[in-house]
Amino acid sequence: MVIRIQKPPAHINHFLHHPFTTISTPPPQDPTTLATQILNSTSKTLPQILESQSPSIQWTPQLVNKTLKTLWNHGPKALQFFTNLLRHPHFTPHASSFDHAIDIASRLRDYKTTWSLVSRMRSLRLGPTPKTFAIITERYAASGKPDRAIRVFLNMHEQGCRQDLNSFNSLLDVLCKEKRVEKAYGLFKMLRGRFKPDVVSYNIIASGWCLIKRTNKALEVLKEMVERGISPNLRTYNIMLNGYVRAGQIKEAWEFFMEMKKRKCEIDVVTYTTIVHGFGVMGEIKRARKVFDEMIKEGVLPSVATYNAMIQVLCKKDSVENAILVFEEMVRKGYVPNSITYNLVIRGLCHEGEMERAMDFVERMKSDNCEPNVQTYNVVIRYFCDSGEIEKGLDVFEKMDREGCLPNLDTYNVLINAMFVRKKSDDLLVAGRMLIEMVDRGFMPRKFTFNRVLNGLLLTGNQEFAKEILRLQSRCGRLPRKLKL
DNA sequence: GTAGGGTTAG
Numbered sequence: 001m002v003i004r005i006q007k008p009p010a011h012i013n014h015f016l017h018h019p020f021t022t023i024s025t026p027p028p029q030d031p032t033t034l035a036t037q038i039l040n041s042t043s044k045t046l047p048q049i050l051e052s053q054s055p056s057i058q059w060t061p062q063l064v065n066k067t068l069k070t071l072w073n074h075g076p077k078a079l080q081f082f083t084n085l086l087r088h089p090h091f092t093p094h095a096s097s098f099d100h101a102i103d104i105a106s107r108l109r110d111y112k113t114t115w116s117l118v119s120r121m122r123s124l125r126l127g128p129t130p131k132t133f134a135i136i137t138e139r140y141a142a143s144g145k146p147d148r149a150i151r152v153f154l155n156m157h158e159q160g161c162r163q164d165l166n167s168f169n170s171l172l173d174v175l176c177k178e179k180r181v182e183k184a185y186g187l188f189k190m191l192r193g194r195f196k197p198d199v200v201s202y203n204i205i206a207s208g209w210c211l212i213k214r215t216n217k218a219l220e221v222l223k224e225m226v227e228r229g230i231s232p233n234l235r236t237y238n239i240m241l242n243g244y245v246r247a248g249q250i251k252e253a254w255e256f257f258m259e260m261k262k263r264k265c266e267i268d269v270v271t272y273t274t275i276v277h278g279f280g281v282m283g284e285i286k287r288a289r290k291v292f293d294e295m296i297k298e299g300v301l302p303s304v305a306t307y308n309a310m311i312q313v314l315c316k317k318d319s320v321e322n323a324i325l326v327f328e329e330m331v332r333k334g335y336v337p338n339s340i341t342y343n344l345v346i347r348g349l350c351h352e353g354e355m356e357r358a359m360d361f362v363e364r365m366k367s368d369n370c371e372p373n374v375q376t377y378n379v380v381i382r383y384f385c386d387s388g389e390i391e392k393g394l395d396v397f398e399k400m401d402r403e404g405c406l407p408n409l410d411t412y413n414v415l416i417n418a419m420f421v422r423k424k425s426d427d428l429l430v431a432g433r434m435l436i437e438m439v440d441r442g443f444m445p446r447k448f449t450f451n452r453v454l455n456g457l458l459l460t461g462n463q464e465f466a467k468e469i470l471r472l473q474s475r476c477g478r479l480p481r482k483l484k485l
Numbered sequence: 486g487t488a489g490g491g492t493t494a495g
Contacts, residue, residue, distance in 0.1 A: 099486090129486095130486080130487090131486050132486095134486050134487090135486075138486085165487075166486095166487050167487080168487085169487035169488075170486065170487055172487085172488095173486090173487070173488070174486095198487090199488080200487050200488050201487080201488085202488090203487090203488040203489075204487075204488055206488090207488070207489070233488090233489095234489080235488055235489045236488085236489085237489085238488095238489040238490070239488075239489055240489095241489090241490095242489070242490070268489095268490095269490075270489055270490045271489090271490080272490085273490040273491075274489080274490050275490095276490090277490070277491075303490080303491090304491075305490050305491045306490075306491080307491080308490090308491030308492080309490070309491050310491090311491080312491065312492080338491085339492080340491050340492050341491080341492090342492095343491095343492050343493095344491075344492060346492095347492075347493090373492095375492060375493080376492095378493085379492085379493085382493095382494085410493080410494095
């Protein structure tokens with residue numbers, strides 16, 4: 001049974017802390033330890049594990065959410081954990097935990113679970129909230145079902161959640177981020193009478209056009225906005241600026257930036273970061289550095305993101321050594337590098353073949369209380385494998401497991417591909433086991449990957465294992481049409 | 486999680 005311990009009133013507190021009172025304080029509730037226990041459990045032992053925690057553990061939303069996040073790359077286990085918790089009569093779920101679980105279920109394309117969580121949420125009067133719908137529509141749009149996303153939005157009021165301008169903007173954003181700006185703009189025009197678009201709506205559509213490098217369309221939309229009496233804001237300008245940079249129109253970007261200055265537009269750290277990044281990707285390191293130095297004189301302090309932009313472009317167009325100088329400079333100035341910063345430097349070092357120094361940075365990351373994430377490990381695994389050091393790649397794979405970092409689809413793809421280079425039959429067995437593991441964790445291998453592993457196993461005389469993989473493939477619906485029963 | 490800047494592979 002799960003007991004929620006509530007903070008006692010102050011007068012009771014006195015008795016609780018009396019030396020003769022035997023009520024113990026709850027143990028430290030560490031989501032990582034909990035997640036590890038859950039990962040090592042089976043569907044049978046999981047309820048017992050949760051049960052054994054129950055006398056002391058407080059299932060706060062933070063603990064539940066953090067645990068779900070840690071289990072992100074093992075969706076089925078994450079959902080098992082959450083649905084088991086829901087069975088406990090004394091567990092009081094929070095709307096945000098439902099949203100996390102719904103996010104995980106819809107990422108697995110398990111829409112049955114998704115919607116049953118929604119109705120559970122509803123029966124507990126916790127939602128669904130507009131955020132819940134943003135999650136679900138994003139998942140539909142991301143898996144090639146933008147029309148389904150739109151339908152979900154149009155029907156959300158039936159789930160007790162009224163559409164408003166905010167939720168409309170969310171939907172437009174989701175469609176634009178999935179590069180369905182054409183569709184988003186059509187919907188925008190169709191429903192603008194009903195939702196009265198604002199500057200946010202227009203900014204979303206404009207950045208959608210910019211994302212697919214159609215800066216002229218973005219300008220057109222913004223012109224229409226002004227004609228309708230809505231003024232652009234700083235974000236609007238930053239969106240256009242970034243659009244030019246993305247589209248490689250660096251001349252236009254610079255002119256736009258100059259125009260902003262001339263018109264005494266407020267210019268902020270985002271504007272500068274965009275320019276630094278823009279010059280950098282064009283290989284104009286000196287000009288990037290100049291803008292970087294200039295912004296401080298103009299009274300705009302760089303952010304960690306600005307440093308990240310600078311570090312990235314130095315790695316790509318200059319040298320890692322200079323990038324590391326900037327890294328040390330930011331640390332000296334009291335900035336705290338984040339995981340993106342570390343990953344950039346690590347990637348830069350890997351790219352130069354400096355694998356040992358890259359691994360040193362992974363350690364430094366840890367000692368700086370910035371846990372290496374799945375992207376960090378993916379980078380070093382990829383570079384080890386690409387340089388033929390398969391064994392070291394596998395070592396890092398084991399290391400991340402020990403550190404409690406779950407691999408994602410990229411990790412498996414990189415490693416499975418690497419299992420073919422040495423032409424060793426043992427490697428194919430490893431590939432087969434990885435294939436089984438990734439499916440177990442909710443990742444869908446491509447048909448190509450299945451076939452490659454299958455052929456490899458057959459050619460190395462592992463007929464029995466090949467059959468097992470074939471059965472797995474058919475369960476995944478990844479069989480060639482002819483073989484499907 | 487209503488909008489803008491840093492991680493990704495050719």
